[in-house]
Amino acid sequence: MTDILILGAGSAGCILAARLSADPACRVTLVEAGTRPTDPDIARPAMWPFLQGRPYDWDYTTVPQPGTAGRVHHWARGKALGGSSNLHAMFHVRGHAEDYEDWVAASGSQRWSYDALLPHFRATESWSCGGDDLHGDAGPMPILLPEAETHPLVRDFIAGWVAMGQPRLRDHCGRALIGTAPNALMIRDGRRITTAEAWLTPAVLARPNLTVLTGAEVHRLRLEGARVTGAELRVEGTEQVLAADRVILSLGAIGTPLLLMRSGIGDPAVLAAAGVPCRMERTELGRNLHDHMLGAGVVCRSKRPVAPSKLQVSESLSYQAEDPARTTGRPEIVVGCVVAPSVAEGVEAPAPGTGFTLLFGVTNPTSRGRLAITGPALSDAPMIDPAYLSTEHDRHLFRVALKRARAIAASPALADWVAEEVLPGPALRSDAELDAFIARVAITHHHPVATCAMGRDEAAITDADLAMRGLDNLWIVDASVIPSITAGPIHAAVMAIAESFASGFRG
Structure with missing residues (x-):
């Protein structure tokens, strides 16, 4: 039994694992379908257009x-520690402040305003030109x-x-x-830096309360009433079950809704057509893409x-x-x-x-x-x-x-x-x-969002705290919760979402 099970070691998952395992009393397990990336081309910035279609x-x-x-x-999506930060074009663009006002309107919470997220943007960054009131200079991710x-x-x-x-x-x-x-x-x-490199440093990986499991595909969640009791995994061709007290999904705008659907959550008609019994009706799941x-x-x-x-x-x-x-x-x-x-x-x-x-x-x-x-x-x-x-x-x-x-x-x-x-x-x-x-x-442009969008109404998949409605111990922290896309590439926003969530997570 782990205290916190994080499914998906992409840009959000790596940040969550590092931040939440900073509490030595909290046992954290991070699960990734891919492995530690070894392709030297990943580190070469000019090679990014040629990485798609490779095993990761x-x-x-x-x-x-x-x-x-x-x-x-x-649609390229990363399958390795660091997720799509191994594949993307490395842009760091936050979008416009009005983009985040749309998030506030959708969620009903000021925590998603630009100004509320600004400390979390800055916490991720270390700008080559130095920091100021808008730019961070002490965060894990170098920004050139x-x-x-x-x-x-x-x-x-x-x-x-x-x-x-x-x-x-x-x-x-x-x-x-x-x-x-x-x-x-x-x-x-001169090298691409992934979120895995930036946050999962040797010191973080050495924490006795953090377990990183790679090569583990998540098949479905196990549900008992309104609780998730664990996840069914496939590791090297064998089936395993990980039990957890709290579960965070960070599989991205594609992987997260697919896992929920395979677990029997979603639109009953969609599930029936796929041969999956419906355990919980959530008709908006996978929509708004x-x-x-x-x-x-x-x-x-x-x-x-x-x-x-x-x-x-x-x-x-x-x-x-x-x-x-x-x-x-x-x-x-x-x-x-x-x-x-x-x-x-x-x-x-x-x-x-x-x-x-x-x-x-x-x-x-x-x-x-x-x-x-x-x-x-x-x-x-x-x-x-x-x-x-x-x-x-x-x-x-x-x-x-x-x-x-x-x-x-x-x-x-x-x-x-x-x-x-x-x-x-x-x-x-x-x-x-x-x-x-x-x-x-x-x-x-490789920026899919909104398939588990946060919202103030009961039909929305997640609430303003990124808790999934209908389940007591499941949260979603990735691009799927973004209700409407930012004007620029979404990676900076995804990192800030993870930082914001980790800073206030009490479970």
Whole structure:
């Protein structure tokens, strides 16, 4: 029997294990389906686009998406200590303060406001440029704000936006988000740093009250009335049961709802179709699924060689309003500069070194989908339907973002770089043509959220304290509880959620 059983050693789970095991009287067990990562490419920042599909990636796939020309999208999710922090692009962006006001409205609690989360953001961080009232300097995760390493193309990209009236920000973790800055990155001494490296230090792993179990897939939870008594695991082909007093799910926006469904919790119709008896009706489980997408993209052939990035290829984001004259408040679109000819699958790109890509997307999409189990076994692939580009809001803003990316490509600041626009190509101009192009090149930004969203009403899966409604000793701490996506990458928010939860957890 363990006091606290944490299922999932991703970005939230590693933080929880380190923080909660700091109490020597509390026995903590951390369970991870993957193993300790050994691939040296993980540490190489520029390799991140090539890690997907390797053994430490769950490599989920969506159902064909009508909004993206019927394409199936691969959703990379980490299967190793550190979870998706082994795979992601290392961006550190908090989003805008208004994003968190939406969390307050959904949950009914001020604990999820930006200002309430600010100490927890700062507690995760150690900025290379030093700390202040908005940035941490003593947290476990190093945050590199590049200076000398910034690519010359990216310097001109930033200067071009400033010349067009957009603010030049120091970084994307201040009060303002509209504007352009180099991407702050989870890198130290040229290496990616995962949450496992940052929080599960040798000293933490040596704690006698912390047990880390790897290579253990969680099949289902054991329920007795309104309590979870433990979890059924598969370890090296054998079945085991771990008993626990308190259980925290940190399996992510995909893994957490799938585990609950396999345990007999969810929409009775979904469970019946999968051959799982319903133990607890929760019809909202797996719903409200949404994700960021990026168009990949506006591809330019360069007039001169494009040297390799010294960072991780995607070096700058520019957050903007639909109206370019508005330079304050919450953004609606984003344009990014990739120091390489990055494209969607099935689209031909210029050779490396001969071009670059301007990504474009929508910061707060309104398309909502769902996921569900298709059978009772771990091997039964889930049904994942994000319903990409299913709202006119998203389609319209994607057009705006595409036009904005084309504008910076045609600006004087990039005149010495751009030989020609390869994609979408100058012939494409009408909204219908742009919509068809976007459907062909839109890709996931790997930010799924909201499948166990917190909310103030009884239908919501989790409450403001991240306790799961209907069960007395189960909490969910991962991206699945986010009720609506932040304007930027979600990793910084997930770390802050875990820090906030750990700081106040009494169970």
